[in-house]
Amino acid sequence: MRCSPLHLRCISVVVFLSVTGTLAADPYIFFDWTVSYLTASPLGTRQQVIGINGQFPGPILNVTTNWNVVMNVKNNLDEPLLLTWNGIQQRKNSWQDGVLGTNCPIPAGWNWTYEFQVKDQIGSFFYFPSTNFQRASGGYGGIIVNNREIIPVPFARPDGDVTLFISDWYTKSHKKLRKDVEGKNGLGPPDGILINGFGPFPYTRELASNAIPFGTINVEPGKTYRFRVHNSGIATSLNFRIQNHNLLLVETEGSYTVQQNYTNMDIHVGQSFSFLVTMDQSGSNDYYIVASPRFVTSVKASGVAILRYSSSQGPALGPLPDPPAELDTFFSMNQARSIRLNLSAGAARPNPQGSFKYGQITVTDVYVIVNGPPEMIEGRLRATLNGISYIPPSTPLKLAQQYNISGVYKLDFPKRPMNRHPRVDTSVINGTFKGFVEIIFQNSDTTVKSYHLDGYAFFVVGMDFGLWTENSRSTYNKGDAVARSTTCILVHGRPSWFLWTMLACGTFE
Ligand SMILES: [Cu+2]
Structure with a gap:
């Protein structure tokens, strides 16, 4: 079996059987989206970007806990498209998460209706195309899951809500990039950093052109806004900051956090954060919003947008606010460790093991997964995990499992790195x-x-530089580690490790 329009249809029958009757009490909301190429010049070079309903970034999917989303997506690109609802933990239709193996891409010219429920969730997430390197051309947008009215939120209702996408950006098309990434040269450094699809404000003559449109966020003095910031890029960690303004961290990827002030935050690819920002400055001029590349010296220019008070009389003043020391990975690790779960906030749900206290759950399996640097394997540059570069089978994993087709994949992914030649496999x-x-x-x-x-x-219970050993377990946070869906592993001249624990709760129902 292969991904084909026929299978899209036959799967939809299964969906209706499993949905009917069980979710009737929760509201349904319907969307019609068309995904197509647009022409834009975010860094001054005309190029094709991927837009949704004519917008880049795409529209914000704004829903409330337990709503059922019926999302019809028309693919007007010239190649297959698979949209993933990143961070949404689907208890029903979990195969509709928009990743290869469980969900088939939508063929060019076809449409497909995703149906999923944002069950027991709150918070800030984003969707994006999960295959074919298309995210490098856009196709992403925000997901906001609001709390139900009866569920308290651990902070006063903000006066406004601002979604920001920060990302590295290439003036090459995603098609060209995906050839490069498998070839000898690899990906190479990005051409710049975008904020909400816009190039940088001309903060310096050398690095930013004043012919490029830049992003502006309009605010009122004295008011407090919730800034939801997502790194929707391809490869570059970014440091986010707003000149003269504190970032009060309140949520990350669906978990309320212990509320702490930061002057800047390292946001790694795929991560989402919510900050409360109070407009407590004089407001007689504009302020810089900055996303600057971290741990890379090849990219010099920052992404810069403008925060404009309604009382502003003139442009932002002075140099950009300082980033952390360029290669200071200790700063970044300490900052990541400082992010803790808010144990007194609502919206928690028990683990499938029936406990809120993850530190007391018995671990059933341990995996040590080591990534190797990209190397040439079977004619292409490939990254490996425990010596295996995953190759998607022509029959999707989910269909092979559902219909008991043997030989499609192997359930042999090693629990430890193996002492053997790297290989391509469906493990x-x-x-x-x-x-x-x-x-x-x-x-x-x-x-x-x-x-x-x-x-x-998953709970990010520990991270450190150096090699992980059994003794490292004594450093785990078994009380208030934050639960999130995306985390980073830094490097500091030697291997570094971090760890998560996760719940296996029925990806394959
Ligand atoms: Cu995801």
């Missing part, structure tokens, strides 16, 4: 239903890695 982790898994990621490459576990939130 899958054999998860235990309702199991509780400890995963240690060890970064043996020279660049920051960002890991995302689709459809799950």
Whole structure:
């Protein structure tokens, strides 16, 4: 079996059987989106970008806990499209998460209706095309899951809500980039940093042209806004900050956090944060909003947008606010460790193991996963995990499982790195239903890695530089580690590790 329009249809029958009757009490909301190419010049060079309903970034999917979303997507691109609802933990129709293996891409010219429920969730997420390197051309947009009225929120209702996408950006098309990334040269450095699809405000003559339109966020003096900031880029960690303004961290990827002030935040690829920002400055001029590249010296220009008070009389003053020291990974790790779960806030739900206290759940499996630097394997530059570069089978995993087709994949993903030649394989982790898994990621490459576990939130219980050992467990945070869906592994001249634990709760129902 292959991904084909026929299978899209036959799967939809299964969906209706499983949905009918069980979700009737929760409201339905319907959307019609068309995905197509637009022409834009975010860095001054005309290029094709991917827009949704004519917008880049796409529209914000603004819903409330437990709503059922019926999302019809028409693919007007010239190649298959698969949209993923990143961070949405689907209890029903979990295969509709828009990643390869469980969900088929929508063929060019076709449409497909996703149907999913934002069950027991709140917070800030974003959707994007999950295959074909299309995210490098856009196609992304915000997801806001509001709390139900009866569920209290651990802060006063903000006066406004601002979604910001920060990302590295290439003037090459995603089609060209995906050839490059598999070839000898690799991806290469980006051409600039965008904020909400706009190039930088001309903060310096050398690095930013004044012919490029830039983003402006309009605010009222004295008011407090919730800024939802997403790194929707391809490879570059970014440091986010607003000149003269505090960032009060309140939420990340669906978890309320202990509320702490930051002057800046390292946001890694795929991560989402909510900050409360109070407009407590004089407001007689504008202020810079900055996203600058981290841990890379090849990219000099920052992404710069403008924060404009309604009382402003003139442009932002002075140099950009200072970033942390360019290569200071200790700063970044300490900052990541300082993010803690707010244990007194509502909206928690018990683990499938029936406990709120993750530190007391028995771990059923341990995986130590080591990434290798990209190398040539079977004629292409490929990254590996425990010596395996995953190759998607022509029959999607979910269909092979559903119809008991053998030989499509192997349930032999190694629990430890193997002492053998790297290979290409369709090797899958054999998860235990309702199991509780400890995963240690060890970064043996020279660049920051960002890991995302689709459809799950995991507890980031520890991270450190150096090699992980059994003794490292004594440093785990077993009380208030934040639960999120995307985390990073930094490097500091030697391997570094971080760890998460996760819930296996029925990706394959
Ligand atoms: Cu995801």
